[in-house]
Amino acid sequence: MKSCSAMETTSFIKFSLMSLIWIIVLMNEIHGYKACLETERTALLEIKSFFISVSDIGYDDKILPSWVGEDDGMSSDCCDDWEGVKCNATTRRVMQLSLNETIKFNYSSGSGSALLLNMSLFHPFEELQRLDLPGNWFTGIYENRAYDSFGSLKQLKMLNLGDNFFNDSILPYLNTLTSLTTLILSDNSIEGSRTKQGLANLRYLQVLDLSGNFNITSGSLTRLGRLLR
Structure with a gap:
């Protein structure tokens, strides 16, 4: 009898736990609450x-301070x-x-x-449509499968790489972002000698900002203008 009673108690506990889980799931669905994906x-x-x-060193607490995980002793919805x-x-x-000027340097130390x-x-980020990375001192692309890295962002429509130090070598990589409608490359080191070939696949491109690239030639600007027609 004791064994039967223990089994009934265990079954009741399991049933209660499952019921509680389903209630929580149902309440979340009713209120439309979903946390961000754990992978993201x-x-x-x-x-x-x-x-x-x-x-x-010394800027850890100033870089994306609201991005916290369980290791930080707290948790929040990203x-x-x-x-x-x-x-x-x-x-x-x-x-x-939006990761504008996220890298921090001590300018006085050189x-x-x-x-x-x-x-x-x-x-x-399979649904990423806009990525802002201006003012982060980037000079180029990490070469390990870089073409694949760009090409995987199939829904990216706006990319802001302004105020960095990119040169024409970045253009072939950008050429794989075929869904782009807006590309901001202002205040970099673009010359434009390879721009027509480098961006030829961006057939949906509507806005191309190259302001502040002082080495770019008038001929390159003319060729670039044809890309947006």
Whole structure:
């Protein structure tokens, strides 16, 4: 009898736990609440770690301070609470990332070395439509499968790489972003000698900002204008 009673108690506990789980799930559906995807949350924290690793020592707490994980002793929804992150209201996937001037240097110490942008950091964001990375001292692209890294961002429509140190070598990589409608390359080191060939596949491009690239020639600007027709 005791054995039977124990089994009944165990079954009741399991049933109660399952019922509670279903109630929580149902309430979340009713109220439309969904947290950001764990894979994308992890990827965002990796991006934060990257920016901290390439910044000067002493700026850790100033770089994306709202991006916190369980290791920080607190947790928050990356879609609703993290600066510079905007998500799709239905899928809760990241749609927009604004990482303006995120890298921090101590200018008085003379630091601020050139950096390579690793686009593979953004691979997990399958619905990313806008990416802003201006003012981060990037000079080029990390070469490990760089073409694939750019090409995987199939929904990216706006890319802002202004106020960096990119030159014409970045153009073939940008050419794989065939869904782009807006490309901002202002205040870089673009000359334009390879721009027509480098951006020939961007048939949806409507806005191309090359202002502040002082080495670009008038002939290059004329050729670039034809890309937007």
